[in-house]
Amino acid sequence: MTGLVAPASERAARLLLSRVAEPYDEKVKALVAEHGVVDLVGYVVRDGRTPEGDRLDRFRPRLQSAQGVDEAQICRALGARVLVPGDEEWPSRLDDLEHPPWCLWVRGPQHLAEVTARSVAMVGSRASSAYGDEVTARIAYGLVERGFTTVSGAAYGIDAAAHRATLRADGLTVAVLAGGVDVPYPRANTDLLVAIGGTGAVVSETPPGGAPARMRFLSRNRIIAALTPGTVVVEANLRSGARSTTREARELDRHVMAVPGPVTSTMSAGCHEEIRLGATLVTDAAEVADLVGRIGEDIAPVKRGEVRPEDALEPETRRVWQWLRPRRSSSVDELMVRSGLGLSEVLVALSELEQLGLAEHLLDGWKRAGGRR
Amino acid sequence: MTGLVAPASERAARLLLSRVAEPYDEKVKALVAEHGVVDLVGYVVRDGRTPEGDRLDRFRPRLQSAQGVDEAQICRALGARVLVPGDEEWPSRLDDLEHPPWCLWVRGPQHLAEVTARSVAMVGSRASSAYGDEVTARIAYGLVERGFTTVSGAAYGIDAAAHRATLRADGLTVAVLAGGVDVPYPRANTDLLVAIGGTGAVVSETPPGGAPARMRFLSRNRIIAALTPGTVVVEANLRSGARSTTREARELDRHVMAVPGPVTSTMSAGCHEEIRLGATLVTDAAEVADLVGRIGEDIAPVKRGEVRPEDALEPETRRVWQWLRPRRSSSVDELMVRSGLGLSEVLVALSELEQLGLAEHLLDGWKRAGGRR
Numbered sequence: 250m251t252g253l254v255a256p257a258s259e260r261a262a263r264l265l266l267s268r269v270a271e272p273y274d275e276k277v278k279a280l281v282a283e284h285g286v287v288d289l290v291g292y293v294v295r296d297g298r299t300p301e302g303d304r305l306d307r308f309r310p311r312l313q314s315a316q317g318v319d320e321a322q323i324c325r326a327l328g329a330r331v332l333v334p335g336d337e338e339w340p341s342r343l344d345d346l347e348h349p350p351w352c353l354w355v356r357g358p359q360h361l362a363e364v365t366a367r368s369v370a371m372v373g374s375r376a377s378s379a380y381g382d383e384v385t386a387r388i389a390y391g392l393v394e395r396g397f398t399t400v401s402g403a404a405y406g407i408d409a410a411a412h413r414a415t416l417r418a419d420g421l422t423v424a425v426l427a428g429g430v431d432v433p434y435p436r437a438n439t440d441l442l443v444a445i446g447g448t449g450a451v452v453s454e455t456p457p458g459g460a461p462a463r464m465r466f467l468s469r470n471r472i473i474a475a476l477t478p479g480t481v482v483v484e485a486n487l488r489s490g491a492r493s494t495t496r497e498a499r500e501l502d503r504h505v506m507a508v509p510g511p512v513t514s515t516m517s518a519g520c521h522e523e524i525r526l527g528a529t530l531v532t533d534a535a536e537v538a539d540l541v542g543r544i545g546e547d548i549a550p551v552k553r554g555e556v557r558p559e560d561a562l563e564p565e566t567r568r569v570w571q572w573l574r575p576r577r578s579s580s581v582d583e584l585m586v587r588s589g590l591g592l593s594e595v596l597v598a599l600s601e602l603e604q605l606g607l608a609e610h611l612l613d614g615w616k617r618a619g620g621r622r
Numbered sequence: 623m624t625g626l627v628a629p630a631s632e633r634a635a636r637l638l639l640s641r642v643a644e645p646y647d648e649k650v651k652a653l654v655a656e657h658g659v660v661d662l663v664g665y666v667v668r669d670g671r672t673p674e675g676d677r678l679d680r681f682r683p684r685l686q687s688a689q690g691v692d693e694a695q696i697c698r699a700l701g702a703r704v705l706v707p708g709d710e711e712w713p714s715r716l717d718d719l720e721h722p723p724w725c726l727w728v729r730g731p732q733h734l735a736e737v738t739a740r741s742v743a744m745v746g747s748r749a750s751s752a753y754g755d756e757v758t759a760r761i762a763y764g765l766v767e768r769g770f771t772t773v774s775g776a777a778y779g780i781d782a783a784a785h786r787a788t789l790r791a792d793g794l795t796v797a798v799l800a801g802g803v804d805v806p807y808p809r810a811n812t813d814l815l816v817a818i819g820g821t822g823a824v825v826s827e828t829p830p831g832g833a834p835a836r837m838r839f840l841s842r843n844r845i846i847a848a849l850t851p852g853t854v855v856v857e858a859n860l861r862s863g864a865r866s867t868t869r870e871a872r873e874l875d876r877h878v879m880a881v882p883g884p885v886t887s888t889m890s891a892g893c894h895e896e897i898r899l900g901a902t903l904v905t906d907a908a909e910v911a912d913l914v915g916r917i918g919e920d921i922a923p924v925k926r927g928e929v930r931p932e933d934a935l936e937p938e939t940r941r942v943w944q945w946l947r948p949r950r951s952s953s954v955d956e957l958m959v960r961s962g963l964g965l966s967e968v969l970v971a972l973s974e975l976e977q978l979g980l981a982e983h984l985l986d987g988w989k990r991a992g993g994r995r
Contacts, residue, residue, distance in 0.1 A: 271961070273937075274962065383886070508885060511884055571836040
């Protein structure tokens with residue numbers, strides 16, 4: 250018995266749960282699944298145990314201070330709001346998670362469900378290379394041109410490169426943090442987070458003031474994966490935390506994409522392993538949009554090289570053409586022997602080539618024309 | 623009527639056909655399929671037309687000079703031999719082609735079927751980058767270590783890098799040429815071809831003396847694809863001829879592999895497109911061997927990062943561990959609040975961490991131990 254009053258509303262119960270339990274705690278998830286949030290929080294606050302006698306010790310260390318929190322006051326002070334499942338602004342994609350966040354704190358002018366409707370997550374190594382940063386920026390620019398929001402984690406390296414390029418392109422970007430929305434992390438990205446919150450959205454399931462603890466990053470990564478229809482990993486070493494985002498994306502049946510790089514760079518090794526495991530190799534924004542975009546609207550052309558006039562020739566015409574020289578003329582007899590074709594076939598081919606401007610008839614024979622190369 | 627004597631043996635007929643017709647000529651292929659080599663060559667030599675009245679003009683320009691050739695004498699002079707289908711040295715993989723070569727000329731000490739039994743084709747751009755050359759050499763070295771023969775086309779760039787690295791590693795390599803086995807092409811690779819012919823094999827379907835004409839390269843590429851159980855393309859721009867080799871390999875149900883590179887390099891664009899079309903991304907020889915090697919012998923390990931002691935911890939133990947600091951101690955109360963766990967859970971975790979040498983009990987609390995990082 251704690252002597253405290255249990256919250257009556259689902260929203261209030263979720264807020265309290267966010268304050269007293271870690272989002273990744275398997276035991277808490279199991280208890281919520283069994284009892285529902287309101288009843289569970291009632292047992293925590295009133296009884297200290299479930300009717301079945303489960304001890305709820307792990308909720309107690311933070312309970313006293315959590316009950317003293319004025320959530321509305323905190324939100325006002327931060328210019329933030331709290332979303333719970335069922336709210337109009339709650340992105341329904343999050344309901345694909347086995348355990349959606351209990352709450353989400355949001356700062357920024359954008360409607361979270363709308364701004365992430367057409368979006369791509371871009372993630373990767375904190376210790377990115379110049380190559381990774383450049384490719385991230387190119388892809389982010391291209392995604393903005395195509396009307397996509399970028400979603401990332403505001404970390405050093407690829408995350409920051411994605412957010413910054415999006416902002417430079419006057420696009421919308423969403424940062425999902427492991428700590429509270431008022432806890433800039435890493436500190437050096439404080440200005441970046443202010444800029445993101447000024448035009449896009451800064452989001453967290455960790456209550457304001459909460460530290461970005463290591464295991465919260467993994468929990469945060471599942472939100473990045475769930476918020477978007479696809480995740481691109483640009484650079485990642487084999488152990489990169491970014492790969493937990495792609496793992497979540499794969500489990501959620503989202504598109505998983507990876508950018509290749511030199512096989513001599515450890516920063517691309519995780520990307521190559523992702524592709525070997527089934528991720529789609531992407532090299533630019535068009536290919537990303539092709540995969541995650543609206544069907545029929547965002548089709549990336551298959552990449553082809555330059556098209557040359559001789560590509561369109563029939564095989565035998567091409568055979569004669571290849572033996573014509575650009576600067577010296579060849580006799581018809583010579584062309585027959587070289588091409589292995591009979592007289593009539595060589596003459597038909599030469600006539601066609603002449604009409605196409607690809608061959609020229611001189612006094613002493615034939616040579617290539619067109620001067621295209 | 624030409625008045626010449628038609629060859630009676632299949633081998634002699636194939637030799638003559640090689641002299642008078644291009645290997646890629648669709649009409650010739652169709653005629654061979656209809657009449658068989660011996661009968662067709664008989665019609666060419668004796669009648670100048672088929673019994674159905676097909677004119678065989680295209681065979682005539684070269685017929686006179688071809689009939690004057692002493693093939694045995696040429697082979698003796700070159701130290702070469704001619705293989706036809708059914709010969710013991712004929713690689714049976716070539717019979718997977720819809721139109722196998724009529725003959726193959728071979729120079730070098732190796733038995734062609736045996737030396738290509740365990741082999742990999744390595745192909746790519748003539749204008750390779752330093753990156754491409756380096757990666758080609760690494761993979762070729764690794765393939766030699768694993769007992770593979772490399773097969774390529776002796777061109778500049780990736781081809782030459784593959785042959786040279788194989789020779790440096792004292793491995794066996796096979797060059798398949800578009801021109802005759804006595805026509806070094808490109809000229810600058812003459813020494814390379816001498817070295818390949820000295821230890822491995824130099825092979826061509828083009829008769830000795832034949833020029834490496836443009837369309838013969840495409841025909842040659844199908845032999846490289848067919849001779850090997852798998853083709854690796856290391857660098858290729860979108861239009862690279864190397865992609866005709868991978869196309870043939872795909873059609874023959876051979877393994878197609880591509881090495882990624884920077885998306886900013888046009889030399890890797892063809893490789894990336896190959897991977898998007900279904901080729902397997904490979905980064906080293908182990909991954910190549912895994913795909914084309916003997917099942918159960920050449921298994922490439924899944925690439926993982928460094929394994930850390932904390933990876934093996936149970937979730938709650940890990941939660942406590944992550945909040946321990948390496949240089950400052952934390953009280954049990956502090957660890958309870960930070961980890962969101964109850965007293966007994968924190969104490970169990972600390973006891974386990976201490977036993978593993980990952981935590982240390984000081985006068986004023988607990989800190990991380992092990993000094994592993």
